[in-house]
Amino acid sequence: MSDAAQNAAPADVNDLFDLTIIGAGPVGLFGTFYAGMRGMKVKLIDSLAELGGQLSALYPDKYIYDMAGFPKVVAKDLVRDLSAQALQFAPTVCLEEKVMTLTKTDEGFALGTDKGVTHRTKTVLITAGVGAFAPKKLEKAEFARFEGHGLHYVIPKLEIFKGRRVLVVGGGDSAVDWALALNEIASEVTLIHRRDSFRAHEDSVKKLHASTVRVMLFHELEDITGDGAVNGAVVYDNRSKEKTTLALDDVVVNFGFLANLGPIKTWGLNLEKISLVVNQQMETNIEGVMAAGDITTYPGKLKLIVTGVGEATMAVCTAKMRCDPKASYFPGHSSGNAAFGEGGH
Ligand SMILES: Cc1cc2nc3c(=O)[nH]c(=O)nc-3n(C[C@H](O)[C@H](O)[C@H](O)COP(=O)(O)OP(=O)(O)OC[C@H]3O[C@@H](n4cnc5c(N)ncnc54)[C@H](O)[C@@H]3O)c2cc1C
Incomplete structure (x- = not known):
């Protein structure tokens, strides 16, 4: 487990969470941060032992040139900073745990994992990238x-x-x-x-x-x-x-990678090839289940980190409104957010 993940709150598997994010790649990490900003009780689950998704597993030492605000950034450094940003609101992080089942319940959803654990959550955000990936x-x-x-x-x-x-x-x-x-x-x-x-x-x-x-x-x-x-x-x-x-x-x-969505294919979600179909609020066909990042498709989709983190922001705001119908979709700007100690606008 990375140092960053060790600093996260211990997983209390019995709690009901507002939002559970499946996949701790860059998109899931940013979604975790944004859910924290929106005052949600959030859990992040990944089957790998480390945060960062493809960046940590496939190209930690490679430069990324198309990240807003960075002329160039090494992938592992971006993961370090995304992790620090994600963990500042003390989300619950469960690593080395693959989500196998998604079942509708009265309170939201039950997510069953390969560790035999059941996670309870009101809403779900799937940021599972290309699923389990392996090089060709x-x-x-x-x-x-x-x-x-x-x-x-x-x-x-x-x-x-x-x-x-x-x-x-x-x-x-x-x-x-x-x-x-x-x-x-x-x-x-x-x-x-x-x-x-x-x-x-x-x-x-x-x-x-x-x-x-x-x-x-x-x-x-x-x-x-x-x-x-x-x-x-x-x-x-x-x-x-x-x-x-x-x-x-x-x-x-470098022949590319083979992707396998694995168990996600069996959850009753609308698929187009290996991608989940989402609407403009990043909702799938199952109410309360959102998706963002590489796993999604919609007209104009680009599989990039910059677009994925934007999608995660929208997905979290959609989840927030489901958990709290009085909440607004647009929360205002972070520069005017009390969570950062600066008071309102
Ligand atoms: C070599 C290479 C170079 C790249 N360079 C760039 C670049 O320069 N710029 C750019 O924008 N993009 C680049 N990309 C693409 C970029 O890495 C992806 O767009 C990005 O990683 C997508 O992020 P994500 O969070 O959606 O998914 P991922 O990074 O794929 O993370 C998904 C996570 O979900 C987990 N997961 C999957 N299924 C489950 C499950 N059932 N239960 C629990 N966990 C699960 C996986 O273990 C993984 O950690 C590159 C990709 C590669 C391979």
């Missing part, structure tokens, strides 16, 4: 022996690549960004991509071509070599079939 792996089963020995699908710490020779495989934003980040710390970085153009932000591609990263277009991975740990790879040009052998210490694969 290389097809050849024999490569699995290198996992943990130089073959990486996520990068938990950039510093482990210091002075090493790294091959990055992939053509999306992750591959390009990792190649650039690794180039600052590794001794050599090669990037192979099977096409001639990247599916990445134009500015990142420009930086890549201006960098010392060795870029090999139309190239694919044929083999990873090594006795125990990775010591090389064979790549080939998919037009000429010509092979190149690279001496390496690490191979970083």
Whole structure:
């Protein structure tokens, strides 16, 4: 459990909460903060051991460039600050607990978890992202022996690549960004991509071509070599079939992630592919169950942190009105909120 979570109030599982948030990614964390601002008794549950969702699990050391107010921010630093913001109103936080069932009750909902616990709540906010996520792996089963020995699908710490020779495989934003980040710390970085153009932000591609990263277009991975740990790879040009052998210490694969909503699919919620359909107040088809962040869809949806935290704010205000029908949807501005010791407007 992170330090931040340890500072949270202990979970009193028997209490009835105003709002229970499922998923402690950036969107759930901001929702937790906002519910605290609105004076709600809030609980946050996540199946992972750490707060932060995809940012902590998949790219803690990666820079995020499109966060309002930050020219750039390392993902783990953003999680640290979102957590501090979320925990200031002492929410109840339950980690390593996966919500398996959602059942309507007279007082609201009962949420059953894989720990055999039942959480009671008046309203629910689902910020479960893409559900349980796992990286797409290389097809050849024999490569699995290198996992943990130089073959990486996520990068938990950039510093482990210091002075090493790294091959990055992939053509999306992750591959390009990792190649650039690794180039600052590794001794050599090669990037192979099977096409001639990247599916990445134009500015990142420009930086890549201006960098010392060795870029090999139309190239694919044929083999990873090594006795125990990775010591090389064979790549080939998919037009000429010509092979190149690279001496390496690490191979970083970025083929994206497979998402699985898991138990959420069985809760009777309207789904469009793997996303929950919500209206403008972030309500699902089940009254009292809101959703925000990557898990949602509506016309114009963008799966970004900045939009997700805005959605969480709306979802919390909707939940507040359900818990307290006299409350207004718009609570006023935080800069004029007594909770921050500044009195009203
Ligand atoms: C490599 C990479 C780079 C990215 N870069 C950027 C970027 O630069 N800018 C940007 O805006 N976005 C970026 N994103 C996307 C961004 O991370 C997501 O938009 C964001 O994490 C969505 O937040 P969320 O809170 O909705 O969901 P998530 O971060 O996915 O968190 C959801 C949480 O819900 C939990 N959960 C799921 N199901 C259950 C359950 N049944 N019970 C309990 N817990 C559950 C999961 O464990 C997880 O912790 C990037 C994504 C990746 C993979």
